[in-house]
Amino acid sequence: MSAAPSNPVHPGDPVLVDRYTAGARINHWITATSLVLLGLSGLALFHPSLYFLTGLFGGGQWTRTIHPWIGVVLFFGFCGLFLRFWRLNLWTRQDTVWMRRLTDVIANRESEHEELVEIGKYNAGQKVVFWAMCLLIVVLISSGLVIWDQYFAEYTTLGQKQVAILVHSLGAVTIICVWIVHVYAAIWVRGTIRGMTRGSVTGGWAWRHHRKWLRDLVSGKPKDRNPNATPAG
Ligand code: HEM
Numbered sequence: 069m070s071a072a073p074s075n076p077v078h079p080g081d082p083v084l085v086d087r088y089t090a091g092a093r094i095n096h097w098i099t100a101t102s103l104v105l106l107g108l109s110g111l112a113l114f115h116p117s118l119y120f121l122t123g124l125f126g127g128g129q130w131t132r133t134i135h136p137w138i139g140v141v142l143f144f145g146f147c148g149l150f151l152r153f154w155r156l157n158l159w160t161r162q163d164t165v166w167m168r169r170l171t172d173v174i175a176n177r178e179s180e181h182e183e184l185v186e187i188g189k190y191n192a193g194q195k196v197v198f199w200a201m202c203l204l205i206v207v208l209i210s211s212g213l214v215i216w217d218q219y220f221a222e223y224t225t226l227g228q229k230q231v232a233i234l235v236h237s238l239g240a241v242t243i244i245c246v247w248i249v250h251v252y253a254a255i256w257v258r259g260t261i262r263g264m265t266r267g268s269v270t271g272g273w274a275w276r277h278h279r280k281w282l283r284d285l286v287s288g289k290p291k292d293r294n295p296n297a298t299p300a301g
Pocket of ligand 1 (some may be wrong): 087094101102103104146149153157172190194195198201247251254260261262263264295
């Protein structure tokens with residue numbers, strides 16, 4: 069934890085808590101950019117009405133050539149995020165309670181579950197998004213390889229390609245929906261974005277949304293389930 073960098077420090081300055089290292093942020097934004105570019109180039113190839121998007125990539129041929137390579141960047145970028153964050157996204161009993169509370173909040177039955185759930189670095193919703201991204205990226209890269217004719221045409225049959233195109237399209241639509249949920253949640257919970265841009269969040273944000281994570285940081289306890297990690301993952 070550190071005080072805000074302004075000088076001199078006065079009582080109004082918020083306490084800042086490190087959340088992400090520079091390496092994690094660079095890794096995240098490379099992955100995020102590649103998903104956006106992948107979505108745009110994929111949509112350009114998906115339907116004639118979206119063909120105009122090929123203009124962003126230098127025309128139809130370039131879009132076809134570049135799209136799978138952006139997929140490779142996304143895959144390896146996400147592998148980096150996976151290695152950094154998978155332990156923190158393991159499901160716990162508190163996550164089940166959190167999920168039950170969420171459905172109760174949505175169904176207007178919040179008062180039925182009054183237990184206070186203290187959240188670690190990620191809440192159950194973030195964990196669901198994380199594992200959905202993992203699954204969908206594996207589905208997309210494997211179905212994508214089957215239809216990457218430039219290199220693999222001779223290894224696959226027409227029938228396999230037809231199935232792969234269907235799976236690839238469904239996977240793409242689903243990951244775009246998951247991405248929208250991820251970005252919406254990041255914007256909706258005020259103060260979250262700065263964690264991924266500047267690397268730190270305010271103490272108030274951490275107390276409000278990830279109290280267990282904050283308590284563990286303050287007490288010097290190792291990060292959830294990862295005894296070798298530094299506070300900012
Ligand atoms: C382009 C728009 C995106 C924005 C604005 C965005 C924003 C954020 C923010 C603010 C966080 C920090 C959340 C927190 O600390 O509680 C985060 C975490 C994360 N983001 Fe993104 N993100 C974007 C795209 C993506 C994409 C495309 C992926 C992967 C395909 C991704 C994967 C992750 C992962 C794995 C984490 C760590 C959270 C976890 O492990 O559960 N993000 N993102």
